[in-house]
Amino acid sequence: MGSSDGQVLGLTKIADAGPAVQRWNVVIVSEGYRSAEMGQFTIDAQQFANILLTTAPYDRLRAGINIYRVDVTSTESGARDPNSCGGTGAKPKTYFDASFCTSGIRRLLVGNSGRVIKVISKLLPQWHMALLQVNSSIHGGSGGAVATFSKASNAVEIALHEMGHTAFGLADEYEYYAGCASDNGHDNHSGSEPSQPNITTNKNRATTKWASLIQASTAVPTTQNANCAGCDPQPTPVPAETIGLFEGADYYHCRVYRPEFNCRMRNLNQPFCGVCQQVIAKKLAPFLPPS
Amino acid sequence: MANTRRKATKAKSRKSLTKAKSRKRTVAAKSRKSVAKKAKPAKRAAKSKARQRLAGLKSRKPVASSKARKPAKKTTSRRAVTKPKSVKPLAKSPKAVRLTFSYQGDQVKLVSQQPVEMTVPPSDSLKGYEDHKGFWAEVKSAQDKTLFRRVLHNPTRNDAEVFSDDPEQSISREPAPKRTGVFVVVVPDTEKGHEVTLSRSSGQPDIAPEGSPRGMTAMRSLATGPATEIARFKLKK
Numbered sequence: 281m282g283s284s285d286g287q288v289l290g291l292t293k294i295a296d297a298g299p300a301v302q303r304w305n306v307v308i309v310s311e312g313y314r315s316a317e318m319g320q321f322t323i324d325a326q327q328f329a330n331i332l333l334t335t336a337p338y339d340r341l342r343a344g345i346n347i348y349r350v351d352v353t354s355t356e357s358g359a360r361d362p363n364s365c366g367g368t369g370a371k372p373k374t375y376f377d378a379s380f381c382t383s384g385i386r387r388l389l390v391g392n393s394g395r396v397i398k399v400i401s402k403l404l405p406q407w408h409m410a411l412l413q414v415n416s417s418i419h420g421g422s423g424g425a426v427a428t429f430s431k432a433s434n435a436v437e438i439a440l441h442e443m444g445h446t447a448f449g450l451a452d453e454y455e456y457y458a459g460c461a462s463d464n465g466h467d468n469h470s471g472s473e474p475s476q477p478n479i480t481t482n483k484n485r486a487t488t489k490w491a492s493l494i495q496a497s498t499a500v501p502t503t504q505n506a507n508c509a510g511c512d513p514q515p516t517p518v519p520a521e522t523i524g525l526f527e528g529a530d531y532y533h534c535r536v537y538r539p540e541f542n543c544r545m546r547n548l549n550q551p552f553c554g555v556c557q558q559v560i561a562k563k564l565a566p567f568l569p570p571s
Numbered sequence: 572m573a574n575t576r577r578k579a580t581k582a583k584s585r586k587s588l589t590k591a592k593s594r595k596r597t598v599a600a601k602s603r604k605s606v607a608k609k610a611k612p613a614k615r616a617a618k619s620k621a622r623q624r625l626a627g628l629k630s631r632k633p634v635a636s637s638k639a640r641k642p643a644k645k646t647t648s649r650r651a652v653t654k655p656k657s658v659k660p661l662a663k664s665p666k667a668v669r670l671t672f673s674y675q676g677d678q679v680k681l682v683s684q685q686p687v688e689m690t691v692p693p694s695d696s697l698k699g700y701e702d703h704k705g706f707w708a709e710v711k712s713a714q715d716k717t718l719f720r721r722v723l724h725n726p727t728r729n730d731a732e733v734f735s736d737d738p739e740q741s742i743s744r745e746p747a748p749k750r751t752g753v754f755v756v757v758v759p760d761t762e763k764g765h766e767v768t769l770s771r772s773s774g775q776p777d778i779a780p781e782g783s784p785r786g787m788t789a790m791r792s793l794a795t796g797p798a799t800e801i802a803r804f805k806l807k808k
Binding site: 300301302303304305320377382383385387388396397401405406408419420421422423424425434436437438441442445446447448449452453454456457458459460469470472473474475476477485531546547548549562563564566567 | 584613665666670671673685687688689690692693695700702705706708721723724726731732733734735736739740741742743744745746747748750752753754755757759772795796797798800
């Protein structure tokens with residue numbers, strides 16, 4: 281198992297914004313693709329690049345973003361899918377040993393991040409964000425140093441959410457831990473102010489983290505959870521994209537606020553909220569060529 | 572007598588000839604040294620220029636890499652050595668260090684420091700976070716002044732984000748105790764940077780109380796107190 285089960289073929293730039301030393305460099309690495317399937321990885325990686333560069337705010341920042349593909353073959357296709365989690369029991373020999381059912385969690389798809397980092401650091405020392413695309417149609421993925429995602433429809437959303445964490449330090453904006461129906465001990469956020477830029481315990485309009493983005497006409501707090509024993513069931517009282525203080529975030533039902541009713545850091549298939557977009561834009565500003 | 576004098580004169584002239592030759596050799600060596608000294612910055616500049624261009628790496632056209640080699644050859648030529656003034660000064664490449672950490676439970680180790688010429692995203696706020704919760708890395712000066720700070724989504728959590736097809740709750744968390752892994756922080760490589768520190772909010776132990784159902788354990792990732800320093804490492808110079 282491991283690096284003897286395949287071969288690193290090389291690096292290809294698939295979105296070229298300029299020299300790597302000056303740009304923000306995203307690298308997408310193949311896992312569980314046999315040599316005969318590398319053509320498919322070329323298509324999959326390009327598809328990811330196209331989605332990333334048309335997703336706000338990356339679409340406005342594309343002049344500062346390079347995307348590279350690292351072709352790595354595996355002896356066999358797919359990822360391990362243990363029976364213990366209700367999987368097929370498949371145990372393919374792959375380069376990065378990607379497996380579902382990590383820590384006994386069915387959808388938790390994880391590869392050997394250390395090995396991914398070693399491979400890409402050799403090929404492109406200037407990399408900023410690493411992604412591992414796993415050749416499996418089962419829905420799954422994971423975050424961390426290397427954002428990992430399968431080929432299931434919508435799994436690219438996992439990569440976009442995880443990039444928010446890994447590259448920009450964004451917090452989770454969902455207001456539950458295991459789920460609204462099954463949470464226990466997640467009623468009130470009783471802690472200090474979170475260090476992440478997109479959640480806050482400060483409900484003061486003038487001093488809260490994203491105060492400059494809140495319109496004078498927007499109520500603050502914008503929503504309040506009437507029953508902290510569960511998630512707030514009310515729909516948004518304001519039009520989409522309104523920035524305010526919405527109660528419930530950071531795995532707690534109450535006493536912590538998110539900037540918009542919805543966001544990709546709260547739920548997949550949603551755009552990034554205005555605050556997250558601003559954070560990403562600020563972090564990527566030094567990578568843009570002078571205009 | 573005359574013979575002895577002639578011999579002495581011959582010996583003298585041979586001696587002075589050897590001295591002159593050795594003087595000549597020293598001058599030549601000195602001038603070679605000075606040329607080499609002058610050549611060094613030119614060579615360094617050429618190397619850095621080539622490195623910069625190579626950083627663009629293999630684009631789809633292999634032409635890019637062959638182009639990168641040309642200037643390096645030019646500047647090592649005699650012309651470049653004898654006329655160092657003709658070498659244009661280059662803009663400084665941004666210097667950075669890629670720090671790779673590994674963790675096992677609560678233990679964090681710095682496993683490598685890789686110097687890289689690359690642009691680093693700007694620092695997070697250096698002030699006003701003293702009582703904040705979370706996880707961050709800082710570059711400190713010898714006087715322990717914070718020079719750079721990067722807020723991270725806690726990479727040493729003992730739970731994991733899980734994704735489902737449920738459109739209402741497509742993301743949730745599940746305990747995943749005793750996780751091991753790696754994480755990477757890229758920081759600017761500056762003269763003043765002396766150490767790197769990691770800070771994390773304190774939390775509960777990584778063990779579920781006996782009999783507690785899955786998902787009810789107080790998780791380290793849910794630590795609510797202000798972050799405190801958990802590790803400090805020297806930066807290589």
